[in-house]
Amino acid sequence: MEKTWNNKAWFLVLPVLVLVAFSAVIPLMTVVNYSVQDTFGNNVFFWAGTEWFEELLSSSRFWEAMVRNLIFSFIILAIEVPLGIFIALNMPKKGWGVPVCLVLMALPLLIPWNVVGTIWQVFGRNDIGLLGYYVNALGIDYNYVQDPFDAWVTVIVMDVWHWTSLVVLLCYAGLVSIPDAFYQAAKIDGASRWAVFRYIQLPKMNRVLLIAVLLRFMDSFMIYTEPFVVTGGGPGNSTTFLSIDLVKTALGQFDLGPAAAMSLVYFLIVLLLSWVFYTVMTNYDAER
Amino acid sequence: MARIDVNHVRHSYLPNPQKDADFALREVHHTFEDGGAYALLGPSGCGKTTLLNIISGLLHPSHGQLLFNGKDVTNLSTQERNIAQVFQFPVIYDTMTVYDNLAFPLRNRGVPEADVDRKVRETLEMIDLASWAKKKARGLTADQKQKISLGRGLVRSDVNAILFDEPLTVIDPHMKWVLRSQLKQLHRRFGYTMVYVTHDQTEALTFADQVVVMYDGGIVQIGTPAELFERPRHTFVGYFIGSPGMNVMPVAIDGKTAKLGSQRIELPGVPKAGSGAIELGIRPEYVRLGRDGMAVSISKVEDLGRHKVVRANLEGREIAAVIGEDETVPADPKVRFDPAGINIYADSWRVEMGA
Numbered sequence: 001m002e003k004t005w006n007n008k009a010w011f012l013v014l015p016v017l018v019l020v021a022f023s024a025v026i027p028l029m030t031v032v033n034y035s036v037q038d039t040f041g042n043n044v045f046f047w048a049g050t051e052w053f054e055e056l057l058s059s060s061r062f063w064e065a066m067v068r069n070l071i072f073s074f075i076i077l078a079i080e081v082p083l084g085i086f087i088a089l090n091m092p093k094k095g096w097g098v099p100v101c102l103v104l105m106a107l108p109l110l111i112p113w114n115v116v117g118t119i120w121q122v123f124g125r126n127d128i129g130l131l132g133y134y135v136n137a138l139g140i141d142y143n144y145v146q147d148p149f150d151a152w153v154t155v156i157v158m159d160v161w162h163w164t165s166l167v168v169l170l171c172y173a174g175l176v177s178i179p180d181a182f183y184q185a186a187k188i189d190g191a192s193r194w195a196v197f198r199y200i201q202l203p204k205m206n207r208v209l210l211i212a213v214l215l216r217f218m219d220s221f222m223i224y225t226e227p228f229v230v231t232g233g234g235p236g237n238s239t240t241f242l243s244i245d246l247v248k249t250a251l252g253q254f255d256l257g258p259a260a261a262m263s264l265v266y267f268l269i270v271l272l273l274s275w276v277f278y279t280v281m282t283n284y285d286a287e288r
Numbered sequence: 289m290a291r292i293d294v295n296h297v298r299h300s301y302l303p304n305p306q307k308d309a310d311f312a313l314r315e316v317h318h319t320f321e322d323g324g325a326y327a328l329l330g331p332s333g334c335g336k337t338t339l340l341n342i343i344s345g346l347l348h349p350s351h352g353q354l355l356f357n358g359k360d361v362t363n364l365s366t367q368e369r370n371i372a373q374v375f376q377f378p379v380i381y382d383t384m385t386v387y388d389n390l391a392f393p394l395r396n397r398g399v400p401e402a403d404v405d406r407k408v409r410e411t412l413e414m415i416d417l418a419s420w421a422k423k424k425a426r427g428l429t430a431d432q433k434q435k436i437s438l439g440r441g442l443v444r445s446d447v448n449a450i451l452f453d454e455p456l457t458v459i460d461p462h463m464k465w466v467l468r469s470q471l472k473q474l475h476r477r478f479g480y481t482m483v484y485v486t487h488d489q490t491e492a493l494t495f496a497d498q499v500v501v502m503y504d505g506g507i508v509q510i511g512t513p514a515e516l517f518e519r520p521r522h523t524f525v526g527y528f529i530g531s532p533g534m535n536v537m538p539v540a541i542d543g544k545t546a547k548l549g550s551q552r553i554e555l556p557g558v559p560k561a562g563s564g565a566i567e568l569g570i571r572p573e574y575v576r577l578g579r580d581g582m583a584v585s586i587s588k589v590e591d592l593g594r595h596k597v598v599r600a601n602l603e604g605r606e607i608a609a610v611i612g613e614d615e616t617v618p619a620d621p622k623v624r625f626d627p628a629g630i631n632i633y634a635d636s637w638r639v640e641m642g643a
Contacts, residue, residue, distance in 0.1 A: 184346050185379035187366040189393035189440060199381045199392075 028267075034260035052261035062262065064237070065245040066269075072152075072241060073220040076159045080216060081209070083160070084167025089201070091172055102172075105165040117229025120158040124230070144231060148238035151231045155239055158226055163219070167212045174205035210281045214274060221270055242266055289481055290356040290448040292320040292343060297352030299338055305350065312338045313349070314505040320449070322357075323479040325472070327496035329486060331528070335505045336485045340451050343483065344371045356448055373451040374441040377458065378433035380425045387412070387421040390439050397444075411443045414470060431459045438467065442474065449481040456491065468495055489529050501525050517571070518629075523636045526569050532597060532608040534631075535575065539568040541632070549603035551582045556627040557641030564635025572597065574629025575609035577617065581624035586617055 035052055037045040056062050091101045111119070124144050126132035135142040144154040178200060186196045224243035227233065233240035233248070240248075246266060250259030299313040308314055313335045320326055328336045341347040343354065345366035354362045361369050372393075381389050390408045399407075412418040415435040420428070425436060434455065441450055452471075456464045472495060475482055486492050492499050493513040501509045501516065501524075509521040520526035526534030539546040539553070546553045546568050553568065577598060584600040584607070591613075598609045598617060609623060632639050 179377075181375045181377060181379050184341075184373075185375060185437070185440075187346065188344065188371065188373045190367045190396040191392070192396065195392075195396065199383060203381075203383045 031260045031263050034256045035264055036257075038257050048257055052257045053265070056258060056261050056265060061237075061245065065240055065242045068239070069221055069223075069241045072156070072223070073217055075156055076163070076220050077213060077216055079156070079160050080164045080167050081213060084164050084212065085171050085205070085209075087164070087168045088171035088175055088205075089197070091168070093176060102169070105168050105172075108162050108165050109169075111162070113225035114229055116158065116162050117226040120154060120161075120226070121230045124154050146235055148235055151235060151239050154230060155227045158230065159220065159223070162226070163216060166215065170208040170212045171205050174208040175201060178204050210278070213281070214277055217277060218270060218274055221273070289322055289479060291322040291358075292449060292481065292483075293353075293355035293358070294318050294320070294339070294343070295353040295355060297339075297342060297349045297354065299335075299342060299347065299349045299351075308505075311350075311505055313342070315352075316507055318500065318507060318510065320481060320483060322481055324498060325475050325482045325484070325496050327484045327486060327492035327499045328502055329489060329492040329499050329528070330502035331487055334502045336487075336502055337453055339502070340373070340453055340483065340485050343449070344373045344451055345369045346373075370446065370448050371451060372441040372444055372447045372449070374438050374453065374455040376454040378430060378437045380428075380433050380436050382424075382426040384425055385421065386417055386423055386425050386428070386436060389425050389436050390443050393440055393444055407443050407445070411439045414442065414474075415439045415467075431463055434458050435467070445478065447480070449483060452482070452484040452486075454486050455484075456486075464491075471495065489531075493529075501528065503528075519631060519638065520569065521638045523567060523569060523633050526571070526631070530571055530573075532572055532610075534569045534571050535607040536567050536569045536633070537602075537605055537607070539566055539632075541566055546632070548582075551603060553582075553625055553630075554627060555630060555632070555641060559632040559634075559639050559641050561634075561639075567633040567636070569631045569633055569638075570625050570629050572608040572610040574626040575607065576624045576626060577609050577611055577615075577621060578624065579618055579620065579622060581622040584621055584623050586621055589617060 036048055036050070038048040038051075039045050087105075091105075092098055108116075123129045124132045124142075126136045126143055132142060132144075141147075142150050144150045182200050183196065186200060191199070222243055223241055224247065227239050227241060228244055228247075231239045233244045242262075243266075246259060246262050249255050249262060294316050297313060297316050298311055300311045302310050305311055316335075316339055328339065330336050338347065342349045345361070345364060345368075349362070352362075353360060356369065381392060384392065387408055390411055391404050394404045394407060408421075409418070412421055415438060417432065417435055417439070420432070425433070428436070438455055441452070441455075456467060459467060468491065471482070471484075474480065484492070484495050486495075493516075497512065498510060499513060499516055500507055501522075503522070503524045509516060509525045511519075511521075516525055516529050520529065520534060523534070523536050526536060537548055539548050541547075541555075541559055544555050544558050546555055548568065559566075577600075582602060584602045586598060586600050587606075588599040590597040590599070593613070595613055596611050596615070598611055600607055600609060600621065600623065602623065607623070611617075632641060
C-alpha cells in the first residue's frame with residue numbers, strides 16, 4: 001500500500017510547539033544569549049565568550065553554595081523518604097481514618113511556599129514564636145538568626161514538615177494497590193513483619209518511590225522561597241543555596257552575564273543528576 | 289497432619305449479624321478426618337472460601353470453635369496453626385528467584401539450609417520448574433507463577449493440612465490434569481489432610497475421596513462422588529453435579545406411583561411422608577429413550593462426542609436424556625424412567641423410600 005503524505009498533521013502539533021517555544025525554548029535562549037555577553041546597561045552588549053563560565057567554575061562562592069545544596073538535598077531525602085514510608089505503612093487502610101489522614105497529609109502541600117516560609121519564620125522566633133520561645137524556655141539555646149546550625153535545623157525541619165506528605169501519599173498509593181492475598185500468603189508462609197515489608201511492600205512501592213525521590217531531589221536542589229523567607233541565606237552565607245546565590249547575583253548585583261552562566265550550569269546539573277537518579281533506579285529495578 | 293473439627297462455626301462479615309441472611313457461613317459442623325482428601329464444591333458465593341479461611345486462621349469465625357487433633361485452635365494465629373494454603377490467583381515474591389520463593393516458608397521457620405535445599409529441589413522437580421530455579425520470579429507466565437504458589441504450599445512437610453482455594457483456575461487444561469494427579473499422588477504418598485475448594489465438579493470428583501457440597505452458606509451433602517451422583521440429598525446437588533444436571537419435576541405421590549400430569553410413574557418404593565412440595569428427580573443418564581413409555585417431543589439433540597444429550601418436552605416440561613453415541617432417536621419417541629435412578633424430594637430435601 002502506498003503511504004499517503006499528509007502535512008496537515010503538523011497543524012495539530014503546532015500549538016504545542018508554540019507553547020513550548022514561548023514557555024521554555026525562547027527564555028532559555030535569552031539566557032544563553034546573556035551568558036556569553038557583558039552589559040553595562042542601556043542595552044549595550046559586549047561579546048564575552050566563555051569568560052563568565054570560566055569565572056563561575058573557578059569561584060569558590062559557587063562551589064560552596066553547590067556543596068551546601070547537595071548536603072541539604074541529601075539530608076532531606078534521608079529523612080523524608082524513610083519517614084514517609086514509615087507514616088504510609090502506619091496509615092489506616094480502611095474506615096473513617098483514611099479520609100482524615102489523607103486530608104491531614106495533604107494540608108502542608110496546599111500551603112504556598114512563601115507562606116510556609118513565613119509560618120516558620122514566626123514559629124521559630126525566640127521572642128514571639130511558639131517553637132523558638134519554648135525551646136529556649138527548655139534551656140536549649142536556639143536562635144536561627146545567629147547560629148548557622150540552628151538555621152540549618154530550622155530549614156530542614158521546615159522542608160520535612162512541608163514535603164514528607166508527598167512521599168507519604170505516593171507510598172500510600174503504592175501500598176493500597178497490594179491485593180489482600182499477598183498479606184494472607186505471607187501469613188501462611190510465616191513471614192515476619194520485616195519480611196512482609198522487604199519482599200511485598202517495598203517492591204510494590206518501588207516505582208512510586210522512584211518518582212518521590214526524583215521530585216524531592218529536584219525540588220530541594222532548586223529550593224528558594226522558604227529558606228529565603230526564613231533566613232535570607234544567612235547567617236552569613238550558611239544557608240545560601242544555589243538558587244538564592246543566583247538571585248543575589250542576578251537581581252541583587254544585576255550581573256546578568258554571570259547570572260545567566262550560572263543558570264545554565266545550574267540547569268545542566270539538575271538535568272544531569274535527575275538523569276543519573278532515574279537511570280540508576282530504573283536499572284536497579286530492571287535487574288531485579 | 290491433623291484431624292480438623294469444625295464445631296458449629298458461623299461467620300458473618302457484618303459487624304452485627306441478626307438474621308440468617310447476614311451470615312456468609314450459616315452453620316458448618318463437620319470433621320475433616322486426618323489424612324483425608326476433601327473437596328469443597330459449590331457455586332461462587334456459597335461460603336467455600338470463607339470456610340477455608342476460617343480453617344487457616346485468616347478469618348476469625350463469629351461463632352463456633354475449631355479443633356486440630358482435639359486441641360482448640362480458634363484463637364491461634366495462622367502461623368501458629370501451621371497450615372499451608374494456596375490461593376486462587378498466583379502470589380509470588382517478585383524480587384526473589386524461583387528457588388528463594390519456595391525456600392521462603394521454610395527459612396521463615398528457621399529450617400536448616402541443608403533441609404531447605406533438599407525440600408526445595410524436590411518440590412521444584414514436582415512442579416516441573418527445576419530449570420527455572422535461578423530465574424527471577426517476576427518474568428514468569430501466569431501458570432508458572434501459580435505453580436510457584438502451589439510449590440510454596442507443598443514444600444513444608446510438617447503442616448497440619450494443605451488448603452487449596454481454586455488453585456488451578458489460571459492453569460491451562462493440560463497442566464491442570466497433570467498437577468491434579470500430582471496432588472493426588474502426593475496425598476497418597478504423604479497422607480496430608482487436604483481440603484480443596486472448587487466450583488468445578490470434575491476437579492472435585494477426581495481429586496477428593498469425600499466431596500462436601502456447599503450451598504448458600506451451609507453444607508448440603510457430604511459424600512463420595514458416587515453417592516453425590518446416585519443419591520443427591522438436595523435438589524441443588526442434583527442440579528449442580530452432573531452435566532446436564534438432574535431433571536427435577538413436581539409430582540403427586542399415590543402409594544408406589546408418582547403422577548406427573550396425565551402420566552403415572554412407577555417408583556421403586558413408597559416414599560416416606562415429607563412436607564412441602566413433592567418433586568421427582570432423575571438424572572439424564574437414567575432416562576431411557578425408546579418406543580414405549582411416556583410420549584415426548586424432541587426439541588434438540590446435542591452430540592458431545594462420547595454421548596448425545598437429548599432435550600425433550602414431557603408434559604410441558606423440559607427434560608434431558610443421555611443416550612449412547614451410536615443410538616438414534618426413534619420416530620415416535622417415548623421415555624421411561626429407570627426406577628434405580630429415581631429420587632423423591634420433599635421441599636427440596638430427599639426422602640427415603642420404603643419397600
